[in-house]
Amino acid sequence: MTDSSDIHRLTGAYATDAVDDLERARFEQHLETCVDCRAEVAELREAAARLAETTATPAPDSLRASVLTGISQVRPLPPVVPPGARHAVPSEGHDDDVALPPAARPSAVRRWTPLLVAAVLALVGGIGLSSWQPWADDDPSRISAAEQVLEAPDAEEVFLDLGEAGRATVVRSRAEDRAVIATEDMVPAPEGRVYQLWLQDPEDGSMIPAGLMEDDPDQTVLLEGSAAEAVAVGITVEPDGGSEEPTTEPIAVFDLTEAT
């Protein structure tokens, strides 16, 4: 991510949906910590919505009928339970230890992490439970499995800036039991090599193959395999066709225990 003043200026584009999926994910991560941007987005969305006054057009009668028929078959969702009600409140006076369950960090993650996080400008954070979409789109029929993860109410994410190598965001939904990686400006894998994805097992820290990435700088890939309990997602450079276990040090590790 570039300088912070730059991301603040995305409020208008975000409020008008003039962002792609990865920008949206990154900006929502920023919103998590930026009160000013949250307030500005709310106001600019409201202002943008007023533009719809100028295009108001009587809706066909059939729309009213189909809406009213439709809602009679759908139960409204329960209200959102405040996040505080779901998690134990961290004890006072331990701000350094921001509510990370200590047991959730196997040492294997620690072995991998320093390599990367030191080498790379790492911006790790999480969206957690909140959603900056004002609604809950949970009609699974319309959207792909990857979108289902990206839009899951419990989606949590980790963003990594890989410097010259590009940027990538991993989004995981425990409810969907899947994870998705979205890359931006990712450099191609070396000739004869391929980027392979891994999910790290919570029990023994082993790396489970989760699929290969295409040679495409901007892609959204649904990882293979169960992701609900995984503690990390890794990317390694492997010989074409991939490997059964990592043969090189990872170029990126997304610590999912940091994602909530």
Place this chain on the structure above:
Amino acid sequence: VDHLRPVPDGEPIGSPSGGSRSDAEALADLLARSGRGDEAAFGAFYDATSSRAYGLALRVVRNPAHAEEVAQEAYLDAWRSSSRYDARLGSAAGWLLTIVHRKVVDRVRSVEASTRRDENWQQHTRPVDHDETAEAVEASLDAQRVRGAVATLTDVQREAVELAYFGGYTHTEVATMLHVPVGTAKTRIRDGLIRLRDSLGVGS
């Protein structure tokens, strides 16, 4: 003044998003009741907002059948998540239109992307020809007020905001279309919306 026409049945005088505080509160109340399963309340919410929701979808997607589909999906989403509307974040109408907009943008970017991109975008950004739209577009007092606010934007701001909001293009695409750096398009969209916000007195 020649734009002014009677508001048709079903659209309350003085739009809830733009109009008086009590209108806005009435709409928020209808949503709250909808969240508790009150279908009649949602019907009233629909009647008060459908012209704007459908008109927005139609403006972006252009095909009436597709606009109807998108609007229907948006209303079903709104019904389903009505208990999650948070009045502190904006008006109920604004909340609905945010849902509609996101849906219609998703639609044009996926299903219709290929065909729509083939068209010359300039066709869609020229000033709206009054004769062509006067019959279809309701002109309410609120619309006049919004048009007045839009007129306070600079030409480049208006162009960028309209391409983003009505065109459904990303700010990066807007930058390419306008032959300006990405940061410039982003800034124009934001500055234009800020001016619109201030001119309309939204959120203050």
